[in-house]
Amino acid sequence: xxxxxxxxxxxxxxxxxxxxxxxxxxxxxxxxxxxxxxxxxxxxxxxxxxxxxxxxxxxxxxxxxxxxxxxxxxxxxxxxxxxxxxxxxxxxxxxxxxxxxxxxxxxxxxxxxxxxxxxxxxxxxxxxxxxxxxxxxxxxxxxxxxxxxxxxxxxxxxxxxxxxxxxxxxxxxxxxxxxxxxxxxxxxxxxxxxxxxxxxxxxxxxxxxxxxxxxxxxxxxxxxxxxxxxxxxxxxxxxxxxxxxxxxxxxxxxxxxxxxxxxxxxxxxxxxxxxxxxxxxxxxxxxxxxxxxxxxxxxxxxxxxxx
Amino acid sequence: xxxxxxxxxxxxxxxxxxxxxxxxxxxxxxxxxxxxxxxxxxxxxxxxxxxxxxxxxxxxxxxxxxxxxxxxxxxxxxxxxxxxxxxxxxxxxxxxxxxxxxxxxxxxxxxxxxxxxxxxxxxxxxxxxxxxxxxxxxxxxxxxxxxxxxxxxxxxxxxxxxxxxxxxxxxxxxxxxxxxxxxxxxxxxxxxxxxxxxxxxxxxxxxxxxxxxxxxxxxxxxxxxxxxxxxxxxxxxxxxxxxxxxxxxxxxxxxxxxxxxxxxxxxxxxxxxxxxxxxxxxxxxxxxxxxxxxxxxxxxxxxxxxxxxxxxxxxxxxxxxxxxxxxxxxxxxx
Numbered sequence: 001x002x003x004x005x006x007x008x009x010x011x012x013x014x015x016x017x018x019x020x021x022x023x024x025x026x027x028x029x030x031x032x033x034x035x036x037x038x039x040x041x042x043x044x045x046x047x048x049x050x051x052x053x054x055x056x057x058x059x060x061x062x063x064x065x066x067x068x069x070x071x072x073x074x075x076x077x078x079x080x081x082x083x084x085x086x087x088x089x090x091x092x093x094x095x096x097x098x099x100x101x102x103x104x105x106x107x108x109x110x111x112x113x114x115x116x117x118x119x120x121x122x123x124x125x126x127x128x129x130x131x132x133x134x135x136x137x138x139x140x141x142x143x144x145x146x147x148x149x150x151x152x153x154x155x156x157x158x159x160x161x162x163x164x165x166x167x168x169x170x171x172x173x174x175x176x177x178x179x180x181x182x183x184x185x186x187x188x189x190x191x192x193x194x195x196x197x198x199x200x201x202x203x204x205x206x207x208x209x210x211x212x213x214x215x216x217x218x219x220x221x222x223x224x225x226x227x228x229x230x231x232x233x234x235x236x237x238x239x240x241x242x243x244x245x246x247x248x249x250x251x252x253x254x255x256x257x258x259x260x261x262x263x264x265x266x267x268x269x270x271x272x273x274x275x276x277x278x279x280x281x282x283x284x285x286x287x288x289x290x291x292x293x294x295x296x297x298x299x300x301x302x303x304x305x306x307x
Numbered sequence: 308x309x310x311x312x313x314x315x316x317x318x319x320x321x322x323x324x325x326x327x328x329x330x331x332x333x334x335x336x337x338x339x340x341x342x343x344x345x346x347x348x349x350x351x352x353x354x355x356x357x358x359x360x361x362x363x364x365x366x367x368x369x370x371x372x373x374x375x376x377x378x379x380x381x382x383x384x385x386x387x388x389x390x391x392x393x394x395x396x397x398x399x400x401x402x403x404x405x406x407x408x409x410x411x412x413x414x415x416x417x418x419x420x421x422x423x424x425x426x427x428x429x430x431x432x433x434x435x436x437x438x439x440x441x442x443x444x445x446x447x448x449x450x451x452x453x454x455x456x457x458x459x460x461x462x463x464x465x466x467x468x469x470x471x472x473x474x475x476x477x478x479x480x481x482x483x484x485x486x487x488x489x490x491x492x493x494x495x496x497x498x499x500x501x502x503x504x505x506x507x508x509x510x511x512x513x514x515x516x517x518x519x520x521x522x523x524x525x526x527x528x529x530x531x532x533x534x535x536x537x538x539x540x541x542x543x544x545x546x547x548x549x550x551x552x553x554x555x556x557x558x559x560x561x562x563x564x565x566x567x568x569x570x571x572x573x574x575x576x577x578x579x580x581x582x583x584x585x586x587x588x589x590x591x592x593x594x595x596x597x598x599x600x601x602x603x604x605x606x607x608x609x610x611x612x613x614x615x616x617x618x619x620x621x622x623x624x625x626x627x628x629x630x631x632x633x634x635x636x637x638x639x640x641x
Contacts (some may be wrong), residue, residue, distance in 0.1 A: 141321060142325065150579040150616050150620055152579035153578070160609055260448075273460070277335070284449050291444055
């Protein structure tokens with residue numbers, strides 16, 4: 001599998017000669033990479049279940065069934081039976097439906113948290129990297145301080161500010177944690193762009209600064225940020241689960257979300273471990289999927305194609 | 308070297324100042340303002356007004372900030388709402404437990420992580436490497452607290468190999484010297500107490516070690532691969548140096564530079580992981596304080612822990628940078 005530098009260089013020149021860009025080359029590499037494919041399959045399954053959840057789930061998430069509730073006792077939660085393939089949860093609700101519907105909520109938390117963090121990080125990083133000077137100094141000092149607080153601690157302190165925790169506070173807390181990471185990454189690659197020939201050329205040609213930043217620098221600098229965003233999807237879901245575990249999750253008992261279900265199930269571990277194991281396995285699979293996808297994306301986009 | 312140390316120390320000052328501003332802002336944005344947050348259930352309008360006056364919240368913001376800074380410098384971070392005790396003495400008592408757990412976790416992560424990462428790089432693409440890489444990817448995807456419960460269920464409850472929770476068995480007569488249970492037993496020659504503490508330590512330390520372990524393995528592997536492909540290693544091999552010399556002197560030494568940074572970063576993050584692990588194993592350290600503080604919305608305690616966490620992280624990174632300068636002369640020259 002190991003290729004020499006000369007071989008890789010030749011391959012790259014062949015690519016260029018064939019008119020293949022870095023983007024299409026990356027896509028070519030991704031399609032052959034078993035890691036990328038397994039990541040894509042996991043993420044794809046998750047997204048399909050999440051989007052179709054209301055159609056797939058046999059029952060609503062919040063509906064309790066009397067036939068399940070009558071068998072609920074301290075120390076006993078009904079297991080699988082006809083009509084309820086995964087059995088009951090601690091409140092006599094259909095566990096299968098909740099697992100399916102939770103995919104949607106989990107995707108929502110992960111995607112929203114990542115998008116908010118990404119948007120804020122891009123603005124901060126682009127301003128700092130494109131303009132430099134005092135704006136850069138101030139913005140980077142603030143992001144450094146945010147980075148100097150361990151991320152979970154930061155998320156906890158933000159989430160604790162809310163008088164009553166909700167899905168919104170979880171999303172905000174988790175998203176703020178990723179802002180400094182995105183900002184630093186983008187600033188770094190923007191700085192590299194600022195000195196590059198095509199940007200100098202565009203400036204020399206009299207292209208307006210805004211256009212230089214938005215058209216010439218940002219598109220070329222965004223690669224590492226997109227990779228990071230894929231990885232952040234995984235950490236956001238894990239962080240949200242950790243917040244739930246610490247009692248800072250959504251206070252709405254009807255809400256089905258894997259992190260929340262896992263946290264709530266801890267109280268019933270001796271009674272019915274499946275209540276914890278299913279959401280945990282789902283979270284691991286999804287986090288793994290996004291991580292695999294992000295890592296292989298990083299490798300595919302690395303022009304050196306080293307690892 | 309001295310100039311580097313001084314410069315790096317000076318860089319910490321603005322970071323800490325800015326951190327204090329952030330924590331101050333955090334205090335100001337507590338629900339209902341700091342006074343009613345601090346009073347909790349006992350808040351009445353009169354009491355809030357009274358406390359506002361006592362806390363100086365009727366003063367201009369910059370006066371309040373300077374006072375806050377002054378108090379923080381003198382180590383006065385307020386009293387816990389749960390116990391009424393000064394937060395700092397609470398933290399002081401809980402600290403040894405967390406340090407013990409973190410050190411154990413770090414030991415596991417480093418002693419397993421570096422050899423595993425090195426072997427994985429040497430045998431790149433072989434089954435060992437593939438298994439290791441998959442293991443590291445899964446390792447970071449498992450929620451720490453779930454792993455904790457899993458270890459507990461299998462090794463403590465099912466197999467009965469380890470105690471399920473706590474730091475010491477009930478009925479063990481251990482003398483408290485330093486607060487580090489394993490060390491105390493050694494110091495006082497109560498080896499049974501030391502052994503007992505060690506068995507309690509294993510499961511939580513393993514749970515806490517997974518993420519740093521996975522990260523250290525991956526960085527070591529990547530770094531060794533990088534160095535293996537470099538010109539000086541080729542030269543060293545070409546001039547006929549013994550393979551063991553090349554591995555030890557050329558490869559490992561250079562490859563460990565980025566690893567040392569990672570170890571530092573992970574040390575700072577252990578505190579956060581400890582919060583989750585301690586809750587699972589009822590460990591009674593900083594993490595337990597934090598978890599309790601969250602449940603009861605004990606803001607003075609949370610504030611102190613936030614400051615402490617950041618302070619530890621900043622200091623650890625400072626130490627890493629300094630040690631880096633000792634290992635690598637290029638750093639202090641640039």
